Amino acid sequence: MTDRVVVVAGAVYEEGRLLAARRSAPAELAGRWELPGGKLEPGESPEQALVRELREELGIETEPVDRVPGEWPLRAGYVLQVWTARLLSGEPRPLQDHDALRWLGPDELDAVDWLDQDLPAVAACARQRRERAEGTGEGARR
Numbered sequence: 001m002t003d004r005v006v007v008v009a010g011a012v013y014e015e016g017r018l019l020a021a022r023r024s025a026p027a028e029l030a031g032r033w034e035l036p037g038g039k040l041e042p043g044e045s046p047e048q049a050l051v052r053e054l055r056e057e058l059g060i061e062t063e064p065v066d067r068v069p070g071e072w073p074l075r076a077g078y079v080l081q082v083w084t085a086r087l088l089s090g091e092p093r094p095l096q097d098h099d100a101l102r103w104l105g106p107d108e109l110d111a112v113d114w115l116d117q118d119l120p121a122v123a124a125c126a127r128q129r130r131e132r133a134e135g136t137g138e139g140a141r142r
């Protein structure tokens with residue numbers, strides 16, 4: 001394995017809607033939408049990093065549920081992994097790295113200008129939700 005940085009992001013759902021966050025920095029990403037999260041720190045599991053990042057960035061407590069199948073390249077040396085997460089407490093607020101938040105219903109996923117690299121990740125989230133709802137696909141019985 002080469003050294004690569006894992007960025008873990010959360011697909012946080014509430015009442016079937018997915019939380020999207022608009023980046024405020026750095027300049028080249030500002031204004032584009034992403035799944036909130038951040039880089040793993042040394043010794044952290046992806047789940048621990050996700051809980052920490054969502055607390056820091058949005059002021060919410062969450063519980064990781066499971067991994068969204070797949071892995072998406074970001075800039076060189078960085079890779080994006082996504083976990084679904086349940087909102088346990090708090091109302092998300094853009095405290096750090098973001099300047100707007102939106103809850104997107106299943107038919108609204110293309111209503112925001114996602115970062116290019118997030119498009120396949122968001123599509124994978126939607127596919128996993130559909131498969132769960134239909135009782136098909138990997139993990140249908142969970």
Ligand SMILES: Nc1nc2c([nH]c(=O)n2[C@H]2C[C@H](O)[C@@H](COP(=O)(O)OP(=O)(O)OP(=O)(O)O)O2)c(=O)[nH]1
Pocket residue numbers: 007008009029034035036037038039040053074075078080097115117118
């Ligand atoms: N969190 C997150 N970052 C993403 C996504 N897509 C994407 O290209 N990125 C990029 C943006 C950043 O360059 C990097 C993640 O860094 P970050 O700034 O969110 O993470 P962090 O909180 O650990 O960073 P730092 O401020 O501590 O340096 O990955 C995404 O969906 N979620």
